[in-house]
Amino acid sequence: MQNFASNSFPLLLLILLSSLACSKPESDVKPDNLGTIEKNLKIELNATLHPLSTTDPNLPVNDLAFLGNLGNAKIVGMGEATHGTQEFFQMKHRIFKYLVEKQGFRYLAFEYDLGGCMALNELIQSGQGDIKAWMSQQMYFWTWRTTEVLELFLWMQDYNRNKPDSEKVHLVGVDCQFPKQAVPQLVNLLKPYDNSFATEVSSKLNSIVKHELYKGETFATLQQARNGVLPQINAVGRALNERAASISQLTSPAYYQQIMRVYETIVQAEILQYNQVFNAETFFTFRERYMAENLDWVFSQYGNVKVALWAHNEHVAKNEQFLNFNTNSLGGNLKAKYGSAYQVIGFSMGSGNFKAYNALNNQLETMRLAAPITNSLNYPFTQADEPHYGVILADLQKRTFWNGRLSSSRPFLSIGAVFNANLVDHYYYTIRLDQLYDVIFHFDNTNPSRLF
Known part of the structure; x- marks a missing residue:
């Protein structure tokens, strides 16, 4: 992740990350059958989803018990459909809390430079030091300099107090874009x-x-x-x-x-x-x-541990065509090495607000997304009776109508740090959802992350 709107970031990468268009497949049903199929998709989804009682990370995580099988994984990737959505960050905090409390995970690998996270981890391990001050002065990505991420790190610091080293949680960085830290x-x-x-x-x-x-x-x-x-x-x-x-x-x-x-x-x-x-x-x-490779190092350094990975949907996805390039994503590399021991949670949204750089004026703003395009994978997720929920794709794929939907390539929303409201369709990437993610968390309406 990077502040792609920075004046010093090459224009080529800005264009690629904020405006890559992708073809949208033709609808595979006739218009007079569309209503029936959508009705059945809704029925099947309602029967399979797991409602979320809250996004508040301070409340119990009992509603996440359906993630029990993730305890068998060595690495659990946690994505985000935008870099500036409050609900995504809060839910990832809750998921990590669940993995720690219920599944024995002790390491959080973060999409931030390894050296910077090593310094921040010292505050988390010691229980001493002002994490907010460190983030305000040192964390140069606006995407992580938020109240939601701060609350996560403070929870980790508090969790470690009065615990032996073997039970403490650790923060590790996996990124390497800059040498500054x-x-x-x-x-x-x-x-x-x-x-x-x-x-x-x-x-x-x-x-x-x-x-x-x-x-x-x-x-x-x-x-x-x-x-x-x-x-x-x-x-x-x-x-x-x-x-x-x-x-x-x-x-x-x-x-x-x-x-x-x-x-x-x-x-x-x-x-x-x-x-x-x-x-x-x-x-x-x-x-x-x-x-x-930097995540691999965690295992060579700390042994047989369980790691939760925090990054964008595009990075954690088990993808061999990262951003339409002929190259593995981070998740694609992990899948190649760890197979089913790498499990991925992707995030979906319907409509709502989020933080991003406005590509039209290069200003960091609260942006608005309307309802998803109708032939996207996001659209049927918005038709469920629950406003926010999790769903295990393997369970959903057992359903007749969803089996066909998940087995075909369709557009799926993915917004990074930059958004152009005039090119909304360009943020839908055509993918096979079942090949890239194991679990989807969906939110019908979203709010922007809270920067400080």
């Missing part, structure tokens, strides 16, 4: 080992402590700029490898692996920044792969 985190990790070496590393990498390494570069000047960055990063890598034994001995092998993972995200960020300038598909291929 990774560099100071690397330096901080090195200080207990050798303060003078930490200072040396800081000096070598000081010039890349920024959001974008190649801002303003053209194709002609990009390679020259890269030649000024790579030697510094590579020199630090060699120095860390040379000191592997001594760092491990003075700290621990696990601590050294933390150091190397933070360093690896600096390497990843440089590659993403380089490809971001001129090759969108390569950028996304690397980013989705790197996020999967």
